[in-house]
Amino acid sequence: MIPRHFYIAASVMLAAVLGMSIYAWRMRGRVAATPASSSDSRPVVAPVSGPTEEVTLFVAYDDLGILRAQAARIPLPSVRQQRAEELLRALIALYLDKTSPHPIPVGSDIRSVYLIDPGLAVIDINAAFADGHRSGVLSEELTVASLLQTLSANIPGILKAKILVEGQPRETLAGHVDLSGFFDLTAVHQLTAELETQQ
Amino acid sequence: MRWSRTNESWALRTVHLKWPALFFLLIGMLALSAAPAERHLSVYSTAATYSVPIEQLDGRDYVGLFELLDPLGTVNVRSDPPRWRIHYNNVLAEFVVGRSRARIQGRDADLTGRFLLDSGRGVVPVDSLSSLLPRLLGGPATLHEASGRLFIGSIGTHFTATVSPGDPSRLVFHFTAPVNPTVATEPGKIHLTFRHEPVTAPASPRLTFNSKSISSAEYSEGDGAAEITVSSTIPLIANFSPDGQMITLSPARSQVAANSAQTSTPTPGHAPPEPAAAKAPTETHSFPPAAQPAASSVASIPRKYFAIVDASHGGQDRGEALSRTLTEKDITVAFARRLRQELESRGISTLVLRDSDASLSLDDRAYYANNAHPAVYIALHAASNGQGVRLYTSMLPYATGDDEGPFRQWNTAQSSAIPLSQATAVSVASELKKLQIPVRTLTAPLRPLNNVLTVAIAVEVAPPASDVSALTAPDYQQLIAGAVANGIVNIRSQLGAAP
Numbered sequence: 125m126i127p128r129h130f131y132i133a134a135s136v137m138l139a140a141v142l143g144m145s146i147y148a149w150r151m152r153g154r155v156a157a158t159p160a161s162s163s164d165s166r167p168v169v170a171p172v173s174g175p176t177e178e179v180t181l182f183v184a185y186d187d188l189g190i191l192r193a194q195a196a197r198i199p200l201p202s203v204r205q206q207r208a209e210e211l212l213r214a215l216i217a218l219y220l221d222k223t224s225p226h227p228i229p230v231g232s233d234i235r236s237v238y239l240i241d242p243g244l245a246v247i248d249i250n251a252a253f254a255d256g257h258r259s260g261v262l263s264e265e266l267t268v269a270s271l272l273q274t275l276s277a278n279i280p281g282i283l284k285a286k287i288l289v290e291g292q293p294r295e296t297l298a299g300h301v302d303l304s305g306f307f308d309l310t311a312v313h314q315l316t317a318e319l320e321t322q323q
Numbered sequence: 324m325r326w327s328r329t330n331e332s333w334a335l336r337t338v339h340l341k342w343p344a345l346f347f348l349l350i351g352m353l354a355l356s357a358a359p360a361e362r363h364l365s366v367y368s369t370a371a372t373y374s375v376p377i378e379q380l381d382g383r384d385y386v387g388l389f390e391l392l393d394p395l396g397t398v399n400v401r402s403d404p405p406r407w408r409i410h411y412n413n414v415l416a417e418f419v420v421g422r423s424r425a426r427i428q429g430r431d432a433d434l435t436g437r438f439l440l441d442s443g444r445g446v447v448p449v450d451s452l453s454s455l456l457p458r459l460l461g462g463p464a465t466l467h468e469a470s471g472r473l474f475i476g477s478i479g480t481h482f483t484a485t486v487s488p489g490d491p492s493r494l495v496f497h498f499t500a501p502v503n504p505t506v507a508t509e510p511g512k513i514h515l516t517f518r519h520e521p522v523t524a525p526a527s528p529r530l531t532f533n534s535k536s537i538s539s540a541e542y543s544e545g546d547g548a549a550e551i552t553v554s555s556t557i558p559l560i561a562n563f564s565p566d567g568q569m570i571t572l573s574p575a576r577s578q579v580a581a582n583s584a585q586t587s588t589p590t591p592g593h594a595p596p597e598p599a600a601a602k603a604p605t606e607t608h609s610f611p612p613a614a615q616p617a618a619s620s621v622a623s624i625p626r627k628y629f630a631i632v633d634a635s636h637g638g639q640d641r642g643e644a645l646s647r648t649l650t651e652k653d654i655t656v657a658f659a660r661r662l663r664q665e666l667e668s669r670g671i672s673t674l675v676l677r678d679s680d681a682s683l684s685l686d687d688r689a690y691y692a693n694n695a696h697p698a699v700y701i702a703l704h705a706a707s708n709g710q711g712v713r714l715y716t717s718m719l720p721y722a723t724g725d726d727e728g729p730f731r732q733w734n735t736a737q738s739s740a741i742p743l744s745q746a747t748a749v750s751v752a753s754e755l756k757k758l759q760i761p762v763r764t765l766t767a768p769l770r771p772l773n774n775v776l777t778v779a780i781a782v783e784v785a786p787p788a789s790d791v792s793a794l795t796a797p798d799y800q801q802l803i804a805g806a807v808a809n810g811i812v813n814i815r816s817q818l819g820a821a822p
Contacts, residue, residue, distance in 0.1 A: 301767065
């Protein structure tokens, strides 16, 4: 016959195992729920301070496959080149948001924007942006048109633009849209007009 | 028309690089000429007509199972060497590398040779297909092994040949379905070659006629095609009925006389037509006369294919990962084959630029398209987002130079063709709308459209609803391919005059 205290000890141990399992399961769920971006240890650009200005962002909507002009108030520095960078970063921040209408990869960023007279803009995006971008003609076209039209609408005098990835020329953004040449901003305006309607 | 590249990477400008380049080009050409010709298995089914490459492995002919089944239905492959599994629709077949026995739906099936993996592709002996395919497809499959032709299901185009009662110098062929053979002539013979049609043998392969001018017609098969060779004592010319189901061979001289009576002014750059049999063996691709491009005599460059269909991506470039198992490159090639079938059934000679899992650069695609001088170039893409079809024409980059004489800037070669490219996109869009398929026409900075001289559009096919797997559905592909082909046919007379 098995002694009574053995039953008690076994029951206590079983309860302890069960309790530990539930605790471990809950901890695992909590870790999984932690956003990946919180582990991103790259240095963060200092926030721009100063008065805010109203700008027009051309925002892509994947569900409808369209581009929409959207007013926003963001702090902008006075130097033209920095204004261009902040403008595009505001657009990128919108796309990185949880409720983004056009999600782009976590860690996407604008490295720099160079404005070279007469009328040339060079946008340098980081590798995370291009490497993880969704592939497809329309998806890539929406991203490129959104960046270029936002820049052109808020920084006057740009006639052509080039997109680099990590400072290097690249054939396509994610297998489709051509990044090898210079974008003609007149053609981009025309494309934006096409993308603003669903047809 | 020619084109030029002026960017710095075009290295052949310097004289000292020309001779080594020419040397290597010569070596390359010699190597290519020495290489054995690639053999294909022509597959005919109600869903699609296509060809797959035959490889010599282990001393016998092999064919890739995925390439063979992919155009026919939904195919998923799982490779876990030495085991290899393929799901065709709801049928599971399991193979083991090196074994000549497979399991299909849990039952053994014998192969005539060992199952092999070739660069990750599962390949089976060609002569196993007769027994393997009926179990996989659930229907009959007839293999003509010697000629490399495979008939899936009860498919076949039959024909009869009769000498016209009123004119014994005319031979009339009636086919049970539209055909569009290649016609080649040589003294005393005319060859009709059927590569894309499931033409089958008559009761007797040799037909004789009670005619002094046309003695016989002989049916033969080989190299993935069927051929009818007509022997005659006079030069003959082939005429097609508008529905493509009747071919009439008639004396060439009377045809020439009729042509010259109709055309009072000779067309510049064209010699008067000669009797067909007076020439050395030549190849011509014939169309039903009613559908022939109106302005074809304007073009000064010989045009072998009216349309080039380019299945985008391929090889290492998989395109968009549409799902865990579905890649854009597979959809585009399946869709390209279907579009070729639809175009050719409407009398439009078509070349599919990528008909396998080959890797082609964007420059190469434009190069081939420009060299073939087609009337229209159609690039195919597939996407998981959105619904329906998006049609793109070129959005040219900022011009960095001017055209020089007959030479065109590489990056803006499309510029003069853009109005007609847009008209073509509108014509195709209109056909898609008739079928209630959502469609958008857009410009796009999408290569190689801007490098192509002729009319060029890109077709991006998205699923009809949120289910991406619908992209593989034969019905959906057929619907879109048919509409695209109709759109091209509607604007054909304008495209015929394109540069």
